[in-house]
Amino acid sequence: MPINFDIAHHGTVKPEWVDYNGHMGDYAYTIVFSEALDALMGAIGLDARRRRDTGCTLRTSEIRIAFLREFHEGDAYEVRLRILDRQQKSLRLFGQMIDLESGLDAALADQLLIYANEEGPGLGEARDIPEAVARAIDHLRDMDAGPPLAPWLESRIGIRRKS
Numbered sequence: 001m002p003i004n005f006d007i008a009h010h011g012t013v014k015p016e017w018v019d020y021n022g023h024m025g026d027y028a029y030t031i032v033f034s035e036a037l038d039a040l041m042g043a044i045g046l047d048a049r050r051r052r053d054t055g056c057t058l059r060t061s062e063i064r065i066a067f068l069r070e071f072h073e074g075d076a077y078e079v080r081l082r083i084l085d086r087q088q089k090s091l092r093l094f095g096q097m098i099d100l101e102s103g104l105d106a107a108l109a110d111q112l113l114i115y116a117n118e119e120g121p122g123l124g125e126a127r128d129i130p131e132a133v134a135r136a137i138d139h140l141r142d143m144d145a146g147p148p149l150a151p152w153l154e155s156r157i158g159i160r161r162k163s
Contacts, residue, residue: 009036009079010100013071024071030063033095033109036079040093044136055117056127058091062112066152069099069106076100082149083141089126090114091137094149108152 009032017028041047041058051057071077078098085092095109115133116124129137 008081009039011035011077013073013075013077015073018073022072024075026065026067029065029067029097029107029109032077032079032097032107033063033065033111034060036081036095037093037111037113040081044140045130045133051118054130055119056115057118058113059116059124060111061090061114064110064157066108067106068108069102069104071099071106077106080146082144082146083137084149084153086129086134086137086141088128089116091129094153096150105150108150110153 011032013024013028017024017031019025037058037060041051046058076099078100080096080098082094082096083091084094091113093109093111093113095107095111096105097107097109098104099106114126115129116126118124
């Protein structure tokens with residue numbers, strides 16, 4: 001069964017995202033992956049109304065981004081999210097930002113999310129992911145028959161030294 005790309009997010013690089021070098025700024029990639037997360041939340045039953053009614057949301061606790069290709073103003077992209085793991089209060093995603101002109105990965109993201117209330121200090125108090133939402137997450141994960149995951153997910157950040 002193919003991966004469900006109903007959780008894909010499409011867009012183009014906005015002028016305000018372009019830095020002094022004429023490239024998409026580092027911070028803008030985080031915005032794009034955050035917008036893709038909003039699409040995922042809608043797909044799993046955590047739309048704006050549900051978040052408002054419950055006072056809870058998925059919050060990014062940690063994100064690591066690999067920058068693979070440069071983007072310029074107006075360049076079109078697609079972000080695909082894959083669910084790697086889910087626990088009672090957390091979720092791990094793999095994101096691919098694809099350059100639609102070349103079809104190549106432009107950025108990769110490894111993201112850890114916590115389901116938490118929106119009130120309170122820091123990331124708020126972690127809560128159990130509601131059962132219906134957890135089932136939707138598990139369903140999307142189980143449907144995923146996409147390509148093998150990027151070896152980058154297993155790597156660690158650091159300076160590689162020659163032996």
